[in-house]
Amino acid sequence: MKINEITAQAVGKWDYIFQSLGIEVGNGKHCPCPVCGGKDRFRFDNQNGRGTYICNQCGSGDGLELIKNYYQCDAKEASNKVAECLNLSNQNNQIRANLAFRKIDSEPLHNDNIPDNPVCKKVEYLLSKATLGQSQYLTKKGLTFDLPLLDNGRIFVPMLNLHNEYAGGQFIELDGSKHLMRGSNKKSAFILVCSVLSRPTEVYANLLAHNEIIICEGLTTGISITEFRHPSMVISAIDAGNLIHVAKSIRELNSTAKIIIAGDNDIDQSPNTGLAKAIEAAQAVNGYYSIPDIDYKCDWDDYRQQFGSDNALTHFNKNLIKPELPTVTKLNMQTELSSMNLSQMASSQRAELLNQYYDNNLAINLTTDEIYHYQDNAWQPISDKLLMRTLADLFTQSGEPFNPLRISSAVESLRLSLPIMGTPQKDLICFKNGVYELKSQTFRPHNKQDWLLVSNDIDYYPAKENESFDTHAPNFAKWLKRASGNQDKAKNILAALYMILANRHDWQLFLEVTGAGGSGKSVFAEIATMLSGKNNTVIGTMDALEKARDRALIVGYSLVILPDQPRYMSSGAGLKAITGGDEVAIDPKHKQPYSCKIPAVVLVINNEAMRFNERNGGISRRRVIFHFGEVIPEKERDLNLVSKIEQELPLIVRLLLNEFTSPAEAKERLHQ
CATH class of the missing domain: 3.40.1360.10 (Dna Topoisomerase Vi A Subunit; Chain: A, domain 2)
Structure with missing residues (x-):
């Protein structure tokens, strides 16, 4: 295809093209220039969908010009890269036979069926x-x-x-x-x-x-x-x-x-x-x-x-018109119920009514056979009992009698008709006010199709110029300095906190913090809980990780804290399987057993390091130990330190994301 034909096809698609090529252009705001690297010199204004930009140092141009400058190539090569992103190459005559659903290494399918x-x-x-x-x-x-x-x-x-x-x-x-x-x-x-x-x-x-x-x-x-x-x-x-x-x-x-x-x-x-x-x-x-x-x-x-x-x-x-939105509330549904005959409905119709009550924000997890409800920016399990009580309330509001069989059959029909939950999107941090994409380092609105299971309680805002821990988070900085003792260890602790914030369970590591009472271990655990979100954190034991029945209690959480473990002498098979990303058996009470991966970071808090009799290196490869050696004198302890650090939490989050713009740097530090 000719260059002008390719650029015509690219109109309105430059966000996707730049993302595919790994060119960071920000979100319409000033940001570092991807070509010259000048801080706050660059702005992607994308006028008329042509990928236009302005840089105080490099000048301005359209999307093709930016690719030319970024790769230091001519217009032909730049247009070829655009064509590859848009799949324009080699399509002039014969459509590729492997276009549909042939797996390739660089593009795994979302649905293996x-x-x-x-x-x-x-x-x-x-x-x-x-x-x-x-x-x-x-x-x-x-x-x-x-x-x-x-x-x-x-x-x-x-x-x-x-x-x-x-x-x-x-x-x-x-x-x-x-x-x-x-x-x-x-x-x-x-x-x-x-x-x-x-x-x-x-x-x-x-x-x-x-x-x-x-x-x-x-x-x-x-x-x-x-x-x-x-x-x-x-x-x-x-x-x-x-x-x-x-x-x-x-x-x-x-x-x-x-x-x-x-x-x-x-x-x-x-x-x-x-x-x-x-x-x-x-x-x-x-x-x-x-x-x-x-x-x-x-x-x-x-x-x-x-x-x-x-x-x-x-x-x-x-003739472009935005129509007035009808007011749809639970009160409207109650009014409509009076004209419905729920008793005469088929179970599938009652199931559809139940889904409408939840604003069509229900989905089914085929692995666990559980129904999930999208609320508070994340998908959360909703019990069959709650669904049955909700439908019973709808019967009551309509003035009709009900029996448990009709109620339960509607919930079973609902389970068969709901959309299937997708795989949670990786490299995303779900904040209260939006989603932060780690790869592109951009912030965007929530999207339930991300299929995220956890959301923290923190509002995210971009970092301001010259922000630092010492100046803007003095209480956190004071704790970090006493707990670490030196700058290199402090950076490693920050890497561990970043791992918890970003839920990098896929790094196949677990964290273990040791030290005497008063050394700052519990403060580390409190900060970790804040970063993960209190609703996303569960307390467990090493023994619980070994048993299928007890493991059911930690499913659905992003942070598992094992505090004050008694002297432990075992192989740690459960811990090794969970942190290694393996599927483990789950045996919930009164439900069908199943197996799944547990996407959670494990944090162990102990006075002294645990001992394992595993000799194959599986534990040692995954284990990251932090020893807090300085015990803070009683008279120097601040009983309100945790609440003070909590006030600094939004800034701590921003600085952690700025500190590790490359997640690999944090991972490398934890592997040291």
């Missing part, structure tokens, strides 16, 4: 038989757009969902007639309107990164919109009834994007279906809608053909 899905296999097969080309059906409408074409010239476009899999496909014949591939699951599925075929994982990443997403009904309408609304990511919901389902799915994935519903004007119908469904979808996601304001049936492709792309853009923007 995908290859066994017959719908996915069929879509993959059809794509392998297709070539990218222009359809006569579209060229007659004045649209030149590459799409997968089968041998007979008909279009085949894959439908995707947000589980990183194909949900089916749509055929468009030469005469424009459309039908879905047999076995397609249309609800919440969509078609990406793009002339470059992308893997579902890449589409997922693009949806997560885009600032403006337009959802339309048909594919042809979407192609027309891409003609005049270049920076936006456009997807087709296939029909009007699916607009709301697709919009909700996108909003769950990307909580900050501007979502626009590009509806059809079905003025010949009463009611106007296209308008009604567009408004409904926009209200559901706090978004916008736009339909052609004209006195006959018309979609945006019809409008473009009649008035041209420039006029279509002007009209689209002029």
Whole structure:
């Protein structure tokens, strides 16, 4: 492809491109320049989605210019890198046969069961038989757009969902007639309107990164919109009834994007279906809608053909409306209950009602068979008893009798119908006011599709200039100085606290703090608890780690503290398995046993180091010991030290993240 064609495809996607190339551009605020390194000289303003930037030292340019300067290469090489990020390479004719769900080392699948899905296999097969080309059906409408074409010239476009899999496909014949591939699951599925075929994982990443997403009904309408609304990511919901389902799915994935519903004007119908469904979808996601304001049936492709792309853009923007949001509260549900007949509902209908009560924020963990509720910015287990009591309350509010069998059957139906929980995103720290991404060192809003299980109680704010522990966190600095005794050990202690803050259980280490009473061990444990979050911390024993029944008590926590362990003489097999990232047996009371990994940091607090009779080096490789040798005299102890440090906690967090901009540095220190 030509350079200008590649840059045209890159419009609106530069956030994703820079992230893929490892170029740090900040979040629209001043930050260090990725080229010259000048502090606070650089700002990524991304005007018109072209990746534009300004640096007081280097000057300004667009996204391609930044890549040229960053890699010190010419425009051709820079455009090739962009093409690789967008999967534009080697796609001029034959679609790659391995496009669908072939595992590669650098891109693990999110769902290992995908290859066994017959719908996915069929879509993959059809794509392998297709070539990218222009359809006569579209060229007659004045649209030149590459799409997968089968041998007979008909279009085949894959439908995707947000589980990183194909949900089916749509055929468009030469005469424009459309039908879905047999076995397609249309609800919440969509078609990406793009002339470059992308893997579902890449589409997922693009949806997560885009600032403006337009959802339309048909594919042809979407192609027309891409003609005049270049920076936006456009997807087709296939029909009007699916607009709301697709919009909700996108909003769950990307909580900050501007979502626009590009509806059809079905003025010949009463009611106007296209308008009604567009408004409904926009209200559901706090978004916008736009339909052609004209006195006959018309979609945006019809409008473009009649008035041209420039006029279509002007009209689209002029008719962009944000509808008023309906007030949806528990009180509304109580009012509606009076008109419902819960006793006559099927158990699946009662299950759906229960899910609506929880704002559709429920999901199922297939490993534990537990239902989780997204609240307080994290997914938390919710007991069957609480769900049953909630449904019983709904029966009572409706004035109807109930029996336990109907209640329990609804909860079981709920378990079968809920979405499956995904794998928690790595390299994220969930704060009270948002999520910090360790790789990009950026802060963004919460997103329940991160599938995070824990959230601390700290508000995060960017560090200010010249902040330091000594000046701005004097109580923490005083404790650190007395506990460490020297600067190198102090840095190692900070690395341990960073490990707890970032929940780096994947480092396959455990922390052990020893020392006499009054040496600062308990303060370390208190600080660790603050960083992890009190609700995410559990107290245990070494013996508990060895037993499947007792291990059930530590599932779901990010920090396990083992305080004041009695003299321990064993192999530490349970500790070794947990910290090594192995699956361990869990045997909860009154539930089916299962096995899982426990993603928690283990912290041992003892007067003296534990002894193990394991001789294979498994414990010694994982063990990080800190000995606090100085006992603080009684008269010098500050009984309010912990509460004072708690007041300094937001600043301590900022300084820890600044101290270890590279997590590998903290890990290396703990391995010393």
